[in-house]
Amino acid sequence: MLAIILRILLFILFIGLIDWYAYQAFKTLFPTQFWVKIGYWVFSLFVYLFIAYGFLTFNREAMNPNFGRMVSLLILSLIPKLIILTFLFGEDITRFFTGTYQSLTGNKEGDFLPDRRKFVSQAALALAAIPFVGILHGVLIGKYRYRVMKHTLEFDDLPEEFDGFTITQISDIHSGSFDNKKKLEYGVDLINQQESDIILFTGDLVNNHSGEMEPWIETFQKLKAPMGKYSILGNHDYGDYMAWPSREAKVQNLQRLFQIHEELGFKLLRNENLQLQRGNGSIDLIGVENWGKGFAQYGDLNKATANLKEKSFKILMSHDPSHFDEVVKNFSQFIHLTLSGHTHGMQFGIEIPGWIKWSPASLRYSKWAGLYEELGRYLHVNRGFGFLAFPGRVGIWPEITVLELRRK
Known part of the structure; x- marks a missing residue:
């Protein structure tokens, strides 16, 4: 039982990490648009609640259609976010080493971690849009x-x-x-x-x-x-x-x-x-x-x-x-x-x-x-x-x- 709880917690932590990184891209590109930030979390929360509902009501005998919708939403939400995670995590590694180098060489200008670059978030969101559109097309057509x-x-x-x-x-x-x-x-x-x-x-x-x-x-x-x-x-x-x-x-x-x-x-x-x-x-x-x-x-x-x-x-x-x-x-x-x-x-x-x-x-x-x-x-x-x-x-x-x- 403890092992199952631990796996669930690790899964929630992993999903939380993905969402936090994906949110950083939106936050960087839309720093003053409050509705974009709220909209991101409302959409993510809706997806996770629907997925939870799909698992709880899944029934092979009844062939509950919610299961198919759940899978679609999960893929539609997760794959683009994973692409954003890859870009921004890579940038964070670069920022970390850049900040470390600046500290070791005595460069005190700016913060330890340089600001996140806007063009990286733009590239991440642009690439993430490709599978998003592709998956949406695959489901509808x-x-x-x-x-x-x-x-x-x-x-x-x-x-x-x-x-x-x-x-x-x-x-x-x-x-x-x-x-x-x-x-x-x-x-x-x-x-x-x-x-x-x-x-x-x-x-x-x-x-x-x-x-x-x-x-x-x-x-x-x-x-x-x-x-x-x-x-x-x-x-x-x-x-x-x-x-x-x-x-x-x-x-x-x-x-x-x-x-x-x-x-x-x-x-x-x-x-x-x-x-x-x-x-x-x-x-x-x-x-x-x-x-x-x-x-x-x-x-x-x-x-x-x-x-x-x-x-x-x-x-x-x-x-x-x-x-x-x-x-x-x-x-x-x-x-x-x-x-x-x-x-x-x-x-x-x-x-x-x-x-x-x-x-x-x-x-x-x-x-x-x-x-x-x-x-x-x-x-x-x-x-x-x-x-x-x-x-x-x-x-x-x-x-x-x-x-x-x-x-x-």
């Missing part, structure tokens, strides 16, 4: 800023009948987070506009329970593909992250989720496979349950591929990209293409094609977004269609992937 990412993959052994075959991959719908039907319908229409031969969904239909998808069934039923729609489960689909009144309730929830996949027109693959036929040619589509490093490992690739021919062309749906590195790329059967999701690209990062591609997700996953090739096998990691916890996206936009398969 970015989470529904759908992007179509297209890739063409060539294979020596692709059946001739599948030359030009197109796949639309979507992943991580997280239906419990949606709050705008009109924009969601736009995303669904955009998927259909790709006119792909097949639609593959790589897991996480919900955040925690099947009821989250009920309001959106009619919307997602509109998805169309001439050769069908297929899906797998993600780590959030099993209901492992919430307390159930009984084991039976958890089982019933999962059974209802299976029914919803069927109502949506998706064939759910659970450690199994099927053949996609086109003329006289065929390829094997494999779907495993969730298997992730550090997450639940329900997936069984051996079971899913037990009856397949060794030299058949294979596409695997596996929610977590860590499965590729840990199992798939060295698997006894050659799997040409693996489709994953899960990471969301952390819903935050910087991507400038040909220049930079970074997200905090890269600290956890070596393969976190986009197309990868290793040992002659391809992996595509979708950035996710929806969003989770933080109700926004900054720099990593919701993705609809179109993959075209070509024969070399």
Whole structure:
């Protein structure tokens, strides 16, 4: 108990330090504007009270929307202040050494610590405004800023009948987070506009329970593909992250989720496979349950591929990209293409094609977004269609992937 109290006190002290430094920037730039100083503390107090209220009322079962708002406010408030802290703390170190040098050399002019320089506060606030605006954009617009990412993959052994075959991959719908039907319908229409031969969904239909998808069934039923729609489960689909009144309730929830996949027109693959036929040619589509490093490992690739021919062309749906590195790329059967999701690209990062591609997700996953090739096998990691916890996206936009398969 004492350790918990100590951690809370240290956290409060840390937050207080951040706010004190951020306030110094406003105080330096607006020395006579009393309303600016008061406004700063009123805003900060409101944020902390709302965050405290969000924690106290958080309920996974009820999916309290205050939690998402709380996360947004916390990030919106904290990241700009951390930038200001970095600038002003750095300046204070400089001021300290300058004052110490003046004292040691006998220079008695001025105070021990020189006055805080106005331009440093201006630079700090200007830079802090960039993530503030970016996060605000991500919450208001970015989470529904759908992007179509297209890739063409060539294979020596692709059946001739599948030359030009197109796949639309979507992943991580997280239906419990949606709050705008009109924009969601736009995303669904955009998927259909790709006119792909097949639609593959790589897991996480919900955040925690099947009821989250009920309001959106009619919307997602509109998805169309001439050769069908297929899906797998993600780590959030099993209901492992919430307390159930009984084991039976958890089982019933999962059974209802299976029914919803069927109502949506998706064939759910659970450690199994099927053949996609086109003329006289065929390829094997494999779907495993969730298997992730550090997450639940329900997936069984051996079971899913037990009856397949060794030299058949294979596409695997596996929610977590860590499965590729840990199992798939060295698997006894050659799997040409693996489709994953899960990471969301952390819903935050910087991507400038040909220049930079970074997200905090890269600290956890070596393969976190986009197309990868290793040992002659391809992996595509979708950035996710929806969003989770933080109700926004900054720099990593919701993705609809179109993959075209070509024969070399």
